[in-house]
Amino acid sequence: MENDWKQLKVSGLFKRFDRGPIVLSNISLTVERGGFLCILGPSGSGKSTLVDLIAGFEPPTEGTIAFDDTPIHGPGPDRVVIFQDISNALFPWLTVMENAEFGLKKIYRNKKERHDRAMQALELVGLHKDSHKFPSELSGGMKQRAQIARGLVMDPHVLIMDEPFAALDAITRRRMQYELKEIWERTKKTVIFVTHDISESLILATEVTVLSSGPEAHILDTFRPDLPPGTDPADAEFIAAYRRIEALVGHVHDAGEAPA
């Protein structure tokens, strides 16, 4: 695919599986190149289905997904997904380095080049000293770093992150959020980040899309939080934004989700 795309456009997306209920209803959103879009929704709102559609694992029932005017088809390294499932996303028989190189085999014949590219990505996520380790020797946070490196190495147009930190403990999660933000600022990769955590979306996103609860999940609102850089989750502006989203989602609460 050409490298001069400007937007990833999702328009009029519907999804139902066979004769089941409609999961997603009329989802339209636009991700600007270099942006960080958070898709925020309660559990069961079809977030993961939306990821599957954008990633190309599942075809939409109706609607289109396209880079500018070039529709996507099937999964591919232009839209690398970072998965939530910490224990199965990495290949356990490969070292961190071999995991990071996994997608490069087709692209670079030269072993040294593959190695250098992977090492660069591992340095970016702070795993270069652990490149010889196997996934079983890594903590949950390190596993997700390895996964992010494995994705970044492909130089995707869009990095799709499906609740990547949901399985981590609260402290690690917060640290990973800030590190991801730093990585994003440095690489200027376009990111679609799916989460049910309001604070997480406010810390990370340049733009937030809020999904209603399912079935027939639809978009409640899309807005730019526009918090000044360095806003802390304890600041009044942050809390105000948090409350605004909470009101939008209405009575749907996830326990234990007060702003930190």
Add this chain to the structure above:
Amino acid sequence: MIRIGRWGPLYGAILFFAMWQVGADSVGTPLLFPGPLVVWEGFWRLAETGEYFEHAGATLQRLIVGMAVGIPFGATLGCAMGASRDLNAWFDPYVRMANSTPAIALIPFALLWFGVTEFARYSLVFYTAFLVLALSARQGVTQVPYLRIKAANTLGVVGISAFFRVIVPSSFPAILSGIRTATGLGVMVVVAAEMLGAANGLGFLIILGRQNYDPTLIFIGIFSLGVISLVLDRGFQFCIERFMPRWSVKRRV
């Protein structure tokens, strides 16, 4: 749980041999129940002339040749059946029927077709290893977490290369445990085949002991089989940990 400590296995062995000796003494004659000392002497006599190693070596060779051919063929069929619904529908009834047909039941056929030959014995071990590996490899392939395939796909690795780079390695642990199961069953089959038609081997030694009223030979044969199985299994595990660390049990997240 009762804690016995690291020397527990040694105490267990001493107890085992002591009970064996006491049991043999109470029977009173080695012509019915030889004790461990008598068996050890008998083993030493056989070992000195080299006869023992001829028998043990013959058994081991039959086992290894049959396994070496059966494992790759069985694993290949199993992986293919796991990956293709059509292939599975084709082969599944036969694999299932064969699986409940013990190799021992096929010994008469093997002898009828191939005569009292090495080939007949190889083919029986082959049959056993082939079936076990086909079943375990198929199970390995069908149990690959779907997420791993998605992970490969999103990195641009799809179709046949995803099969070889993700599905096959993912099912490797199942294949390895299939190899261990097949080794245990293979020993049984070799012995049965040797009892019904062979001029050497540990199975033959056991039959010889019965014919000559020399139960010491029977004991030597039985004991050797146990030891061979144990050594093969432990050796196999050791080799994986030592030379293929990425497949060690510890790595399976």
